[in-house]
Amino acid sequence: MKKILSVVLTLALALSLAACGDSDKKSEGVMTYAEYNAAALESQVTVETYVQANQSWWDNKITLYTQDKEGGYFIYNMACSEADSKKLTPGTKIRVTGTKSEWSGEVEIIDVTKFDILSGNYVAPATDVTSKLGTDELVNFQNRFVSFKGLTVAARPDGNAFQYKYDGSGSHDENSDLYFDVTYNGQTYTFTVESYLCGNDTDVYKAVEGLKVGDTVDLEGFLYWYEGANPHITKVVVK
Amino acid sequence: MKKVLFASLVLSLALPLAGCHGSKGLKAFTVPDEFDSGKQYEITFWAKNDTNKTQVDIYEKAIADFEALYPNINVNVRMYSDYGRIYNDVITNISTGTAPNVCITYPDHIATYMTGTNVVVPLDDLFTDPEFGFGGSELKFDGPRYNEVTAKFLEECNLNGKHYAVPYVRSTEALYMNKDMIESMGYKIPNEITWDFVWEVSEAAMAKDAEGNFIANGQKVMIPFIYKSTDNMMIQMLKQLDAGYCTPEGEILIFNDETKDILKTVAEHAGNRAFSTFKISSYPGNFLNAGQCIFAIDSTAGATWMGALAPHSDIAEDQFVDFEIMVTKIPQFDPAHPQMISQGPSLCIFNKEDPGEVLASWLFVQFMLTNEVQLSYAETEGYIPVTDKAINSPEYRDYLNRGGEDTDTYYQVKIDATKVLLDNIENTFTAPPFNGSTSLRNAAGELIEGAAKGARRGQTVDDAFIESLYSDTTALYRLNRNIVNTTKEKENGAGLPATSVFLLCSILAVWLVIGVVYLKDLIKKNKS
Numbered sequence: 001m002k003k004i005l006s007v008v009l010t011l012a013l014a015l016s017l018a019a020c021g022d023s024d025k026k027s028e029g030v031m032t033y034a035e036y037n038a039a040a041l042e043s044q045v046t047v048e049t050y051v052q053a054n055q056s057w058w059d060n061k062i063t064l065y066t067q068d069k070e071g072g073y074f075i076y077n078m079a080c081s082e083a084d085s086k087k088l089t090p091g092t093k094i095r096v097t098g099t100k101s102e103w104s105g106e107v108e109i110i111d112v113t114k115f116d117i118l119s120g121n122y123v124a125p126a127t128d129v130t131s132k133l134g135t136d137e138l139v140n141f142q143n144r145f146v147s148f149k150g151l152t153v154a155a156r157p158d159g160n161a162f163q164y165k166y167d168g169s170g171s172h173d174e175n176s177d178l179y180f181d182v183t184y185n186g187q188t189y190t191f192t193v194e195s196y197l198c199g200n201d202t203d204v205y206k207a208v209e210g211l212k213v214g215d216t217v218d219l220e221g222f223l224y225w226y227e228g229a230n231p232h233i234t235k236v237v238v239k
Numbered sequence: 240m241k242k243v244l245f246a247s248l249v250l251s252l253a254l255p256l257a258g259c260h261g262s263k264g265l266k267a268f269t270v271p272d273e274f275d276s277g278k279q280y281e282i283t284f285w286a287k288n289d290t291n292k293t294q295v296d297i298y299e300k301a302i303a304d305f306e307a308l309y310p311n312i313n314v315n316v317r318m319y320s321d322y323g324r325i326y327n328d329v330i331t332n333i334s335t336g337t338a339p340n341v342c343i344t345y346p347d348h349i350a351t352y353m354t355g356t357n358v359v360v361p362l363d364d365l366f367t368d369p370e371f372g373f374g375g376s377e378l379k380f381d382g383p384r385y386n387e388v389t390a391k392f393l394e395e396c397n398l399n400g401k402h403y404a405v406p407y408v409r410s411t412e413a414l415y416m417n418k419d420m421i422e423s424m425g426y427k428i429p430n431e432i433t434w435d436f437v438w439e440v441s442e443a444a445m446a447k448d449a450e451g452n453f454i455a456n457g458q459k460v461m462i463p464f465i466y467k468s469t470d471n472m473m474i475q476m477l478k479q480l481d482a483g484y485c486t487p488e489g490e491i492l493i494f495n496d497e498t499k500d501i502l503k504t505v506a507e508h509a510g511n512r513a514f515s516t517f518k519i520s521s522y523p524g525n526f527l528n529a530g531q532c533i534f535a536i537d538s539t540a541g542a543t544w545m546g547a548l549a550p551h552s553d554i555a556e557d558q559f560v561d562f563e564i565m566v567t568k569i570p571q572f573d574p575a576h577p578q579m580i581s582q583g584p585s586l587c588i589f590n591k592e593d594p595g596e597v598l599a600s601w602l603f604v605q606f607m608l609t610n611e612v613q614l615s616y617a618e619t620e621g622y623i624p625v626t627d628k629a630i631n632s633p634e635y636r637d638y639l640n641r642g643g644e645d646t647d648t649y650y651q652v653k654i655d656a657t658k659v660l661l662d663n664i665e666n667t668f669t670a671p672p673f674n675g676s677t678s679l680r681n682a683a684g685e686l687i688e689g690a691a692k693g694a695r696r697g698q699t700v701d702d703a704f705i706e707s708l709y710s711d712t713t714a715l716y717r718l719n720r721n722i723v724n725t726t727k728e729k730e731n732g733a734g735l736p737a738t739s740v741f742l743l744c745s746i747l748a749v750w751l752v753i754g755v756v757y758l759k760d761l762i763k764k765n766k767s
Binding site: 103 | 696697
């Protein structure tokens with residue numbers, strides 16, 4: 001009896017492991033990240049990926065940061081009902097067909113014609129890309145959830161540690177984006193708290209409003225691109 | 240039987256009355272005889288800036304100066320950097336009765352605000368009020384007289400025969416060109432730029448060398464022609480061709496043969512990558528300043544982002560190239576009869592229960608048209624003031640003559656862009672505003688975007704494609720519903736909507752039946 005039980009359990013374990021493995025396997029007609037990466041701009045792409053964060057839902061459109069184990073996919077303004085948007089929580093697996101495009105250096109999937117919610121779940125850990133800052137390699141991590149360690153907060157052009165809006169107009173809506181500069185190895189980079197992703201009630205927003213020039217910080221966020229790397233930060237730890 | 244009849248009558252009376260619930264709105268505004276300077280007024284002002292700190296400072300100074308003149312009026316400003324966001328917030332707040340007192344807006348948007356009853360204040364009576372109107376005897380500042388507000392711009396705020404706003408500042412679109420690159424390609428820039436010239440040079444700029452670099456700039460990236468606002472592109476092209484867009488009543492005429500021709504031309508050049516749009520590629524100024532674009536069409540209010548010495552920029556310093564920039568009016572089909580859009584914000588006032596509060600708002604709005612506010616704001620970008628009083632002032636003439644003295648206040652490109660509009664005020668036009676005109680405007684842009692994207696993706700943009708695009712756009716922007724201009728009847732209370740007529744008729748019929756029954760009973764009683 002014990003032998004039968006152990007065989008059954010082993011079989012069950014093997015089957016469940018096989019099932020787990022299947023959730024990472026791309027379905028028929030779906031691109032791997034390498035294929036997606038190689039696809040020409042303005043071509044139709046179909047990917048299976050996992051929602052990592054929902055930037056915004058408005059007017060039946062949603063913008064998502066998504067990622068599989070190989071790379072990141074930014075999905076812009078995908079038609080999506082409010083009911084479906086609530087299902088797109090971090091880790092949710094989706095299949096998306098749309099057009100690969102590029103806007104100011106940001107590679108994204110736009111004009112989505114079809115999307116399905118699938119079974120499967122994956123929340124990506126942050127990949128430390130601190131050493132890639134200022135190198136051509138950084139773009140290979142575009143749209144992925146990444147971290148930066150030990151950066152120093154530098155003054156924005158107006159002398160402050162952060163600015164509401166890009167040019168520091170001083171004005172701000174209730175939910176303006178925040179911009180702050182950090183230095184690493186003598187180079188300065190601009191990071192953003194994108195208000196649609198992390199509004200003014202979030203810890204990261206408040207933390208950036210509290211930054212001081214000279215602070216040393218560890219950061220996490222999505223490696224967005226706008227005329228160069230422009231990470232959308234989701235977490236700040238002041239050392 | 241009588242009981243049943245009575246019950247039905249009461250019910251029929253009650254139902255139409257219930258139908259009236261919530262539709263009453265505020266009383267129409269009438270100008271009060273006097274302004275109570277002993278009463279404290281709090282007014283809210285929703286303002287828009289171009290993400291420009293100087294503009295923010297100007298608003299704040301204007302408010303402080305105004306409050307110093309009128310200590311009983313406190314102006315609370317809320318800053319926006321996006322007209323769309325103001326529009327959404329106003330719509331939300333109208334429904335809860337918390338609209339601001341004054342907001343910066345576009346006539347298109349006002350037409351939608353006006354679908355409520357007496358929501359937006361018609362300003363004509365205020366304009367001509369001898370005490371508080373333009374040039375009024377009781378004003379504590381030197382504002383413009385009625386005939387000193389530039390007539391063309393004031394007319395843009397006329398919706399169905401009444402003015403529901405005053406212009407604040409005005410801009411248009413300009414063509415920003417890399418003169419050096421055009422000339423290095425062997426072209427002489429004509430005095431009047433036509434669409435044909437722009438398309439021809441753009442196509443020529445796609446030539447590459449053996450290494451795959453564009454010959455015109457020696458770089459791997461080149462988008463010769465980028466248009467920022469494709470809704471304006473379509474509206475202006477149709478106007479220049481004297482083709483249909485819409486009627487003032489809101490009848491949609493855009494789906495016509497001229498539109499098809501425009502879309503096929505756009506597709507041809509977008510397919511070759513000689514043309515692109517902001518939505519597809521990004522800001523024209525970024526590419527222009529990096530030497531990757533020859534023709535950039537953007538607002539004159541974006542002039543400080545254009546040129547090798549632009550004081551504003553989104554690209555890194557090392558991406559800038561040195562080049563001579565030339566600013567002209569947008570390309571034309573018929574240069575002898577140029578047409579260009581007039582745009583820029585206006586100020587509207589929302590109705591409130593206390594007419595004194597509305598009058599306080601009006602005083603503030605007029606203050607925004609004083610020379611000091613007008614000149615300081617207009618000079619922040621390629622805007623022009625909206626009063627002849629400001630335009631003709633010696634200070635403004637001096638400003639215009641000092642182009643190139645620095646790259647800030649006197650930034651040459653900004654002043655050149657300003658002059659494009661100043662020299663062409665009479666050649667400007669606006670699209671008719673009506674409830675639904677914002678959707679039509681969005682659809683106009685979407686047609687260009689759709690044709691450009693289709694061509695970039697290798698689709699054939701032929702009649703079938705365009706018919707399908709028309710159909711999709713119509714559905715997306717709900718252009719198939721019967722858009723009619725209801726603003727006049729709503730605000731005037733004349734020409735009631737069909738539902739109101741039905742309800743009033745029902746009430747009348749019920750009272751007639753009651754009268755008949757009552758008379759019948761009376762006759763019966765008399766007989767007996």
